Amino acid sequence: MASFSRRSILFESIEEVREKLAGQDYVCDRRLATVVYLAMKLDKPILVEGPAGVGKTELAKSLAGATERALIRLQCYEGLDEAKALYEWEYGKQLLYTQVLREKIGEVLGPTKSLREAAAKLRDQEDVFFSENFLVERPILQAITSEVPPVLLLDEIDRADEEFEAFLLEFLSDYQVSIPEIGTVKSEHPPVVILTSNRTRELSEALKRRCLHLQLDYPNANVELEIVRLKAPGVGEALAKELVETIQEIRTLDLRKSPSIGETLDWARSLVVLGAPSLDKELIEETLSVIIKYDRDAAKVLAHVRGAPDSKDLGQKDPTGEKPNEGMYEMHRSTHKHTH
Known part of the structure; x- marks a missing residue:
């Protein structure tokens, strides 16, 4: 510190x-x-x-x-428990001190005439071995x-x-x-x-x-786009917008785990490494493992992507006001408010 x-x-x-x-x-x-x-x-x-x-x-x-x-x-x-969060005693060090100070302990206990008296003498001295010198601070005590x-x-x-x-x-x-x-x-x-x-x-x-x-919930598209611009600057503006639109739409599906902000950034950096100029269905399928971690979630996303007329149509309504393949693929709107 x-x-x-x-x-x-x-x-x-x-x-x-x-x-x-x-x-x-x-x-x-x-x-x-x-x-x-x-x-x-x-x-x-x-x-x-x-x-x-x-x-x-x-x-x-x-x-x-x-x-x-x-x-x-x-x-x-x-x-x-407290031993990992607050403190614990350094028992090895305490034992070492008792060995080193064995003769001195013998002198202290020498005049005693009974076990009870010896134990009382030891209690009088126990603060020597249970002091800050033998205390191992864990995170909470360190902070205090x-x-x-x-x-x-x-x-x-x-x-x-x-x-x-x-x-x-x-x-x-x-x-x-x-x-x-x-x-x-x-x-x-x-x-x-x-x-x-x-x-x-x-x-x-x-x-x-x-x-x-x-x-805190998942950010809305504008905030997430700003995060991508800040933390994945190698992504072009058009690709960044496509990526964020796709992520936002994927989060509306009924998934076990929706893509996190960190996974959005991993995906953005992956697309930079691949030199991708834009997102298409094939590229989404090839890189889906970057953002989706469960097989059943991947199957739902792939079904949705394959059913969309174009990857850029993810999250956008068609002229009739219906979502692509809304009847074929079950979708559940997230109840989260998209704020960060």
């Missing part, structure tokens, strides 16, 4: 949030910028929910870059004790158990944690905390109350 400035940037306005994030190639609307601005002014965590691949994790990375702060990331998973407030990313919190959620409540409320052997450790410089959830399960009301909430 020594490489980061002690002053770390604070935002003076909502527009500055947008400008600084844009400087990290992160495109956001005023709604998102407002939540970030308020969270930093109020020292509140942000809970970002939405499908995988809409920019939740990237928000934390971009915010760290925009504010010149370190990013500390905790990837959540089933069975995650850092002199420069970092951005702490608790990624995919919905994958962790409800017990872990309960453990987080003290930290999210007061930016402090309780360690039985040491006491309460409170942050002097609260970190910026971002929790992400793919909504694989409902999070507790207690956790939600402690956070500002931000809902």
Whole structure:
């Protein structure tokens, strides 16, 4: 953390949030910028929910870059506990010290006349071995004790158990944690905390109350086109528009997993590598594995593409107002609002 400035940037306005994030190639609307601005002014965590691949994790990375702060990331998973998230004792080091200090321990216990008295003597000295010298800091404790407030990313919190959620409540409320052997450790410089959830399960009301909430969904065509321009500059304007139109239409199909923003960018870069001047059905079929990861999803997309008169007609209505092959291929409009 020594490489980061002690002053770390604070935002003076909502527009500055947008400008600084844009400087990290992160495109956001005023709604998102407002939540970030308020969270930093109020020292509140942000809970970002939405499908995988809409920019939740990237928000934390971009915010760290925009504010010149370190990013500390905790990837959540089933069975995650305090030892991996908060702290654990360095038992090997403790054992080594007991071996080295064996003679001294013998001197301390020498005058004792009973086992009970010896145990009491040891209890009086146990803070020697359960001190910060033997404490291994995990991501949450690192964020609390850092002199420069970092951005702490608790990624995919919905994958962790409800017990872990309960453990987080003290930290999210007061930016402090309780360690039985040491006491309460409170942050002097609260970190910026971002929790992400793919909504694989409902999070507790207690956790939600402690956070500002931000809902992210797939971006609309204009925003996604801007992202492609920023992060895949080798793609020509016409091809970029075709690609985004196709991605937007694919997301309306009833798929197990719709293409993420990252997969849109992978596809764009792949087309640059292939030197593709435009998208056609054959090229979509040949490169579909870049954006679609499940066989049944691929079959649905291919059926839809093969039924369209032209790949550029994906997502566009014909003169009768009907979608191409709407009767033949079942389509389900996404209920998501396309905002980023």
